Amino acid sequence: MRVTIKEVAKEANVSLSTVSRVLHNSSKITDETKKRVNDAIKKLGYHPNYIASSLAGKPTKTIGIVLPNDSDELFKNTFFINAMRGISIYAQKRGYFLMYSFSKDDEEEVKFIEKYIRSGWVSGVVLLNSFENDKCIEYLEEHSFPFVIIGTPNRPKSINWVDNDNRQAMKDVVLSLVKKGKKSIAFIGGHKKMKVTKDRYLGYQEALEESGLKIKKNSNFFFDSFTEENGKKAMRNLLSTNDVDAVVTTDDLFSFGVLDVLKENKRLDIMVTGFNNTPRSTFISPTLTTVEINADELGEKAARLLIENLENKDLEKQGLLVSSSLIERESTKNEL
Amino acid sequence: MRVTIKEVAKEANVSLSTVSRVLHNSSKITDETKKRVNDAIKKLGYHPNYIASSLAGKPTKTIGIVLPNDSDELFKNTFFINAMRGISIYAQKRGYFLMYSFSKDDEEEVKFIEKYIRSGWVSGVVLLNSFENDKCIEYLEEHSFPFVIIGTPNRPKSINWVDNDNRQAMKDVVLSLVKKGKKSIAFIGGHKKMKVTKDRYLGYQEALEESGLKIKKNSNFFFDSFTEENGKKAMRNLLSTNDVDAVVTTDDLFSFGVLDVLKENKRLDIMVTGFNNTPRSTFISPTLTTVEINADELGEKAARLLIENLENKDLEKQGLLVSSSLIERESTKNEL
């Protein structure tokens, strides 16, 4: 059987509560008795039982993470594993445990959150399903349970969230192209209703404006799904109707399609950038210039935000922006 | 405050223990009181508190997973995220919670296992660091704490483990090449001391033997590290000294190097296979025939093995083999 606080007390010739006190540095204790207790702890190899401690009212120091099961996303991206690692880096530093569960749909997602809360195991939740998790948010808010979301929620005011500065990121992308002498830059993005798309498009517009450039007609595209095929479609269209010298996209997948069309048409003088730094971007030719969204850091900051809120209940809810970095590769080299 | 068993008891006009009993289907209870209790549970929206239940002696129904932090592996492979998902699929079905932690080295790995055990949170551990985790195994055995390892341990007899049938997998690869008329098949693998390498090499030898083929001199290579460069080195060597018509490797990375050399030398008539079905294998040209190791299933079976052992203490330790599947792509097509 494991050694309990009781045996430590006996060994140190003090009462249970005294041991408990030195364990938590609470109230004043003589240096001498403190030493006696600590010696006993060491001698007996005592380690506190979190279960008992939690039952007696202490927080569990455990965070639950909810992941989507969608295999496509999982395969395409190292986002999730990196975000999970990021979370772990901060959480472990603070002595927190991490739980995770994959859910196959929204409904199951809520179910797991319910389970996390009701079981009493976790004291906070990280939402990692990048998109629409309104049901989860609703449930968590209803039960006023602490949580943080990676991604920008619809009502960002009253919620803890962490996301990239998508506007700035795309702005940087476009400005770097302008610096290379590009003057007619096309845009390919996801659905216009999505916050990510909106933000990135905003950055695109701002960069052009600041550079004194205009958006050409028919040079902006918005698609419902992030596919290579849509990238191709847009690029073919651009080649026939426009005189572009660069293309920015909100996702590497679009860019892969774009590059295919450019290769076919021997127009690799047109520069291309992507977003998300998917592994494939380094394997194709030309290698793709893209934006690293730093999933690690997103996770780390999310964990920090949550834990700070956990330990300081009346902290204001806030949103945190994580900078991303432009990774320059062959698709934006002048020599090509 | 959450509703407790006590309130349910009062509502149903029974004692605590009766409620506890219907909760666990233990001993005989009148259908009528059972109904009364269940009604009360529903009416009050009662949910058992796992913490209390655990403290009172019930198992925690929580499994701890230990992951390596090594970014290279993490990026190259979807193995970990898939294995984690596989574990979750089975564990969640059985009502188990999952904890994870990333450790940056062996030492930290043991530290986390220690923490898992001492805290009392978890009742079993899954080791996922594919290679040498002797220290962890040692620690776990010392404390006779239930665990399962994904991969083949050095002393497989007294340990629960799950792994691919590497011998058979490689055998299938080679036989499929023989069936395509190949007669001089080279082998490129990792360090000869590694169990994986040994097993795959064994399958290679068996297949050749059964097909009445001989291993040519200087056509087998073993490298310390899985790199493209080593693949190139081996292939250049093979081209100059041997008359091979196919190359099998124990890792896609070797194969990428091999294909590079073959393309350079316009020798794509030589067939190539890899191992692990890394994402890149579908993006290169020719696309690479490789072996899918089914990380999902490895995780699922590992969870099953562990949970079965958890719920049935005197179960024998065992090793489970997970079949892999050969994915035929362009690099083994005759037309090329």
Add this chain to the structure above:
DNA sequence: CTGTTAGCGCGTTCAA
């Protein structure tokens, strides 16, 4: 078949 009671290991009053 059901109720009573004594813990599980620890935190936290309240006294001393």
Add this chain to the structure above:
DNA sequence: TTGAACGCGCTAACAG
């Protein structure tokens, strides 16, 4: 500054 006692929510004997 320290100790005794109670309770967190639940399980598992032991009675009846």
